[in-house]
Amino acid sequence: MLELYDGSLQVEKILANWYQEVKDKNYGAFIPFVGIVRDEDGIDGLSFDIYEPILTQWFESWQKRVAPDNAILFMAHSRGDVLNHTSSYISAVVSPQRKAALRIINDFVEDFKANAPIWKYDLVGGKRIYAKSRSLPLNGAGLLADTKENDA
Template sequence: MFEIYEGALNVPEIYAKWYEKSATQNCGAMLTFCGIVRDDDEVQALSFDIDEALLKKWFETWKQKLNTQGVSVFFAHSKGEVKVGQSSYLAGILSKQRKLGLKLINDFVEDFKAKAPIWKYDVKNGLKIYAKERSTKLEGAGILA
């Protein structure tokens, strides 16, 4: 399940939908990661730009990889502005056993942070400022020679 939302995520609603879908899958563990915007350095919100086609391709690669292990993956992310205290990212792994699920949710989130085509901006005093110091250069990005 891959979902992009405008603005903050409604975590209880999304989680309930994922849980309902997982109830018929005969799995023992549904593990989630919820990213929440925090107030660092007087940030009032974060704003996200997404290349949805590339993000979907990244997700589909993970989905196929995990499917071979009998594991399902869930993903929701915000585009646009998300205020402090609100969620912008929710990821989930559904697996037969918790140990595998715990490893995979960590691997998924770390790979997301390194490779997802999402650009993050701090919002301070109504201005969007690219969060360069918290960004990772995407493999293959840039001007071709």
């Protein structure tokens, strides 16, 4: 299940809803990950743009990838502004087996950071400033590509 919200995520409500959805389905593990915006480098928060069609495709490919483990992934992410000390990202995995769930949540979060089509901005003094130094290239998109490669 992929959910997108405007602004900060209501962590307790989202996790409770996911838990209620799976608690009677005989899964042995429910492992969430909650990302919290840190107060660092003088930012007031973060802001996010999302390309939803590619994000949906990426997420659905992950659901297929974990199906052989009888696992299911959940993910919630913010659009727009998210202030410090609130959440912009939650993911969770349910699986019959704890070890598989631990492996999946780690791999999923790492791949999310590297490949999800979500662009991050710092919020500083009421302005959105593209966080290029903390952004990664999106595979195949040409975004953030090395300028030497583009000049060739």
